Amino acid sequence: MSKFEILKKEEFVPNFYKLDIAVPGIAKKAKAGQFILVMVDKQSEKIPLTILDWDEEKGTISFIVQELGLSTSKMAFMEEGDSFYSIVGPLGEPAYLENFGTVVLGGGCYGVGAVFPIAKGLKALGNYVITIIEAKNENLLYYEEEYKTVSDEVILVTTDGSKGERGHIYDVLDNMIEVQKRKIDHIKVIGCNVMMSKVSKLTKEKGAIPTYATVTTIMVDGTGMCGSCRLSYDGKTKFACVDGPEFDAHKIDWDELIHVRNTSYITEETLGLQNFSPECRSLAKYQERTKEEEAS
Amino acid sequence: MKSKERMQIPFTDMPTQPPQVRAKNFREVPYGYSEEMAIQEANRCLNCKKPKCVEGCPVRVPIPEFISLVQEGKFLEAAWKIKERNVLPAVCGRVCPQETQCEAQCIRGKKGRSVGIGNLERFVADYERLSGHIPEPIRVSKNGKKVAIVGSGPSGLTTAGDLILQGYEVTVYEAFHLGGGVLVYGIPEFRLPKSVVQFEIQNLENAGVKFVYDSVIGRIRGIDELFTEDGYDAVYVGVGAGLPVFMNIPGENLQGVYSANEYLTRSNLMKAYLYPEYNTPLLTGKNVVVVGGGNVAMDSARTALRLDADNVYIVYRRSREQMPARLEEVHHAEEEGIQFRLLSNPVEIMGDEKGRIESIRCQRYELGEPDKSGRARPVPIEGDYFVLNSDLIIIAIGNKANPLITMTTPDLEVNKWGNIVTDELGRTSKPFVYAGGDIVTGAATVISAMGAGRRAAMAIHEDLFPTTEVKTEGFTIPKETLEIKHAAIYPKTVYLRLNLINSSEKELDQVKIRISHVHDFFETTMFETTIPRWSPGEEHEFDCPRIDKNEKEYLITINDLHGKIMSKIIVAEEVKR
Ligand SMILES: Cc1cc2nc3c(=O)[nH]c(=O)nc-3n(C[C@H](O)[C@H](O)[C@H](O)COP(=O)(O)OP(=O)(O)OC[C@H]3O[C@@H](n4cnc5c(N)ncnc54)[C@H](O)[C@@H]3O)c2cc1C
Ligand code: SF4
Numbered sequence: 038m039s040k041f042e043i044l045k046k047e048e049f050v051p052n053f054y055k056l057d058i059a060v061p062g063i064a065k066k067a068k069a070g071q072f073i074l075v076m077v078d079k080q081s082e083k084i085p086l087t088i089l090d091w092d093e094e095k096g097t098i099s100f101i102v103q104e105l106g107l108s109t110s111k112m113a114f115m116e117e118g119d120s121f122y123s124i125v126g127p128l129g130e131p132a133y134l135e136n137f138g139t140v141v142l143g144g145g146c147y148g149v150g151a152v153f154p155i156a157k158g159l160k161a162l163g164n165y166v167i168t169i170i171e172a173k174n175e176n177l178l179y180y181e182e183e184y185k186t187v188s189d190e191v192i193l194v195t196t197d198g199s200k201g202e203r204g205h206i207y208d209v210l211d212n213m214i215e216v217q218k219r220k221i222d223h224i225k226v227i228g229c230n231v232m233m234s235k236v237s238k239l240t241k242e243k244g245a246i247p248t249y250a251t252v253t254t255i256m257v258d259g260t261g262m263c264g265s266c267r268l269s270y271d272g273k274t275k276f277a278c279v280d281g282p283e284f285d286a287h288k289i290d291w292d293e294l295i296h297v298r299n300t301s302y303i304t305e306e307t308l309g310l311q312n313f314s315p316e317c318r319s320l321a322k323y324q325e326r327t328k329e330e331e332a333s
Numbered sequence: 334m335k336s337k338e339r340m341q342i343p344f345t346d347m348p349t350q351p352p353q354v355r356a357k358n359f360r361e362v363p364y365g366y367s368e369e370m371a372i373q374e375a376n377r378c379l380n381c382k383k384p385k386c387v388e389g390c391p392v393r394v395p396i397p398e399f400i401s402l403v404q405e406g407k408f409l410e411a412a413w414k415i416k417e418r419n420v421l422p423a424v425c426g427r428v429c430p431q432e433t434q435c436e437a438q439c440i441r442g443k444k445g446r447s448v449g450i451g452n453l454e455r456f457v458a459d460y461e462r463l464s465g466h467i468p469e470p471i472r473v474s475k476n477g478k479k480v481a482i483v484g485s486g487p488s489g490l491t492t493a494g495d496l497i498l499q500g501y502e503v504t505v506y507e508a509f510h511l512g513g514g515v516l517v518y519g520i521p522e523f524r525l526p527k528s529v530v531q532f533e534i535q536n537l538e539n540a541g542v543k544f545v546y547d548s549v550i551g552r553i554r555g556i557d558e559l560f561t562e563d564g565y566d567a568v569y570v571g572v573g574a575g576l577p578v579f580m581n582i583p584g585e586n587l588q589g590v591y592s593a594n595e596y597l598t599r600s601n602l603m604k605a606y607l608y609p610e611y612n613t614p615l616l617t618g619k620n621v622v623v624v625g626g627g628n629v630a631m632d633s634a635r636t637a638l639r640l641d642a643d644n645v646y647i648v649y650r651r652s653r654e655q656m657p658a659r660l661e662e663v664h665h666a667e668e669e670g671i672q673f674r675l676l677s678n679p680v681e682i683m684g685d686e687k688g689r690i691e692s693i694r695c696q697r698y699e700l701g702e703p704d705k706s707g708r709a710r711p712v713p714i715e716g717d718y719f720v721l722n723s724d725l726i727i728i729a730i731g732n733k734a735n736p737l738i739t740m741t742t743p744d745l746e747v748n749k750w751g752n753i754v755t756d757e758l759g760r761t762s763k764p765f766v767y768a769g770g771d772i773v774t775g776a777a778t779v780i781s782a783m784g785a786g787r788r789a790a791m792a793i794h795e796d797l798f799p800t801t802e803v804k805t806e807g808f809t810i811p812k813e814t815l816e817i818k819h820a821a822i823y824p825k826t827v828y829l830r831l832n833l834i835n836s837s838e839k840e841l842d843q844v845k846i847r848i849s850h851v852h853d854f855f856e857t858t859m860f861e862t863t864i865p866r867w868s869p870g871e872e873h874e875f876d877c878p879r880i881d882k883n884e885k886e887y888l889i890t891i892n893d894l895h896g897k898i899m900s901k902i903i904v905a906e907e908v909k910r
């Protein structure tokens with residue numbers, strides 16, 4: 038197996054791919070909540086991806102990508118046997134795990150997969166784990182069976198109500214707190230910043246239940262060198278890549294994070310995607326094309 | 334040629350791309366000297382008996398010697414001469430602040446322009462590279478010890494280069510996918526072509542240095558694991574000062590505010606200037622404001638200009654003379670049309686309802702009383718503000734120590750700024766862990782980072798292959814080769830008497846004795862001499878004047894053809910008559 042090689046690729050729901058990659062060094066060190074920075078090829082940008090699972094013996098790690106921007110589209114075209122240009126990790130501080138008692142985990146969009154290692158870790162520490170996963174509709178829900186192995190309860194929510202409950206993670210949480218009056222000791226959420234900010238607002242109002250959020254920011258180096266991932270936290274500037282990515286949700290300046298820091302590249306990214314023509318259905322073709330262009 | 338004739342030759346300017354043209358491309362600004370120009374410039378050197386320039390160079394490049402070789406047209410030999418002391422001359426010739434180092438000391442600078450030492454260094458290094466006459470790397474037999482270098486900046490590369498020549502197995506771990514540190518992620522192509530850096534790294538690889546990219550030490554492996562799991566005998570930490578400082582003013586997290594590190598990394602390392610061929614996006618601006626007055630600020634401003642800005646402003650708190658940037662860079666920036674707003678400091682960044690910046694408000698300053706460093710202190714003028722409309726702001730006010738390594742290695746002592754604490758030769762508080770470069774000194778220069786790398790290589794060798802030592806008058810010396818019969822620091826001189834008691838009864842060739850003082854990590858040579866042949870039993874004495882009477886620490890370094898025999902620090906108080 039060569040460096041950063043894709044050993045297995047699965048598209049388990051449309052546009053969501055799970056990749057198993059050979060990186061023994063990272064497989065040995067990874068902890069729940071950490072991420073990697075990936076470059077598909079020499080021309081790619083670096084994008085952060087949460088480590089979903091790892092197997093120290095086989096020397097592999099897995100992550101899930103959703104085909105969204107240019108880099109993730111390139112990944113979608115990669116096949117088993119192809120290799121990434123660069124993978125750096127494990128980065129970030131591991132998630133804060135201990136025996137809290139009853140823990141609610143909320144995963145939306147990419148977080149549907151990303152909370153998995155956290156659930157696994159918390160379960161192993163003896164917590165009562167309730168996992169809520171949210172998607173637009175039933176076609177985008179995945180990992181249900183896997184979650185059952187590491188959670189005491191799994192709750193599914195879809196925006197259109199096509200599977201599980203209808204609504205959002207915070208509706209389920211609100212119901213658990215207000216109606217069912219359940220005692221919750223700790224909450225962790227991973228997903229888009231809007232979802233996490235809403236959960237944060239809710240739990241702050243409902244008696245400040247300890248809530249931790251894994252933020253998604255733009256990153257370049259992942260070692261604290263560029264400050265691209267900075268956010269305002271408790272009145273101070275923090276770097277998601279070295280201080281996080283998990284933070285106490287109640288101390289994050291969500292407005293700034295959502296409206297200011299994360300929308301910087303919308304136009305540029307769209308441009309990048311246009312440039313990446315959909316005819317090249319495989320990475321090999323894509324690389325061939327770049328080679329040709331380089332030669333000419 | 335007589336000195337008088339030499340004095341008459343005018344300074345040879347290096348031809349450059351015209352400002353209007355280069356402001357729109359990323360090609361290197363100066364074209365370099367032709368052979369004729371190099372010889373002409375070299376002929377301005379008076380070949381001083383006591384060359385001051387060498388004292389100004391932190392790694393003691395044998396300047397008059399290499400320049401003499403240029404005078405004779407022996408360019409390759411000149412390059413090799415420099416490489417005895419400086420492994421990255423093509424880089425240093427381009428980026429050293431010569432005006433405060435070697436060229437500042439040049440005697441010709443007293444009246445008119447000093448010899449263009451940097452230009453000549455660059456010329457011979459380029460000549461060597463382009464000629465293809467690269468000497469085969471010296472294959473030395475392995476000494477059985479393994480050293481890990483963390484960080485592939487100039488400091489780590491120098492340590493790696495020195496150690497591989499002494500037979501160590503050397504592996505460099507680098508967080509990025511390319512080597513070179515600031516040389517590749519910070520300094521732009523138009524100032525230091527990346528092919529130059531790549532070439533130097535290739536040379537190290539050819540010599541046997543292993544590079545492991547994509548590896549963040551502290552995450553994928555801790556310092557301790559480098560010893561326990563990977564079996565390294567020593568670790569050198571040269572991770573640079575990569576933690577951008579922000580101003581902590583309102584609006585700093587708005588869209589369109591970059592740290593210079595991020596801006597330059599996106600542009601240089603990730604090649605955003607070739608977007609969309611390369612995929613990393615970079616916001617461009619029509620009215621760009623860069624805050625700061627160092628090289629980093631100049632590089633950011635000139636990059637922004639090349640990425641189609643109409644107006645680029647540099648806002649700096651102090652005056653032009655106080656700018657820490659290299660003179661040449663300030664000059665090039667001015668020529669290209671960068672607008673300087675000196676004695677000004679931002680107080681607030683204003684944005685629109687979408688969170689994008691619109692303008693920046695600055696306060697005017699004036700120069701007041703000198704501060705501790707002797708520089709006139711800038712003081713804000715009450716109520717005097719101005720506003721610059723801006724769609725891109727780059728903060729280049731400095732870098733602090735990146736805490737990743739020290740956070741994950743608690744037994745590594747740091748000072749209150751987070752810089753690793755070391756002794757003169759780079760030894761940290763942790764046994765067999767050494768550090769140097771920006772992580773120790775705070776953001777400094779390429780050449781000082783290289784100097785630190787070299788001293789650490791000495792320390793590593795000394796510690797891994799200790800010589801049997803005896804105590805003589807307060808300091809220790811190796812027993813087998815050279816014995817210090819007497820050493821003393823007198824009010825006016827430093828005295829040294831050495832005897833060769835080499836047990837193998839072999840005579841030593843070309844023994845170089847250097848006495849230097851060490852101050853703030855800089856080593857300044859006071860005295861250097863070469864004994865062509867030294868037979869066993871023979872004694873030599875050296876008496877060298879003390880330049881600065883307050884200097885209490887002296888470093889004695891003795892080399893023969895085969896490398897260093899010893900280097901020892903002697904301290905004035907400890908040595909009695
Ligand atoms: C834009 C800019 C322009 C400059 N211009 C000049 C100039 O003209 N002249 C001059 O003399 N100086 C200049 N400097 C300063 C000079 O570049 C630095 O002083 C010098 O590079 C420091 O060298 P270093 O080896 O200590 O660190 P660096 O060059 O910073 O290299 C450190 C390396 O370590 C890597 N690293 C960090 N953490 C880890 C980790 N945990 N594990 C593995 N690797 C890690 C980094 O990725 C990096 O590659 C400039 C600096 C900048 C930013
Ligand atoms: S290395 Fe730098 S300081 Fe030393 S001689 Fe060369 S240019 Fe001057």
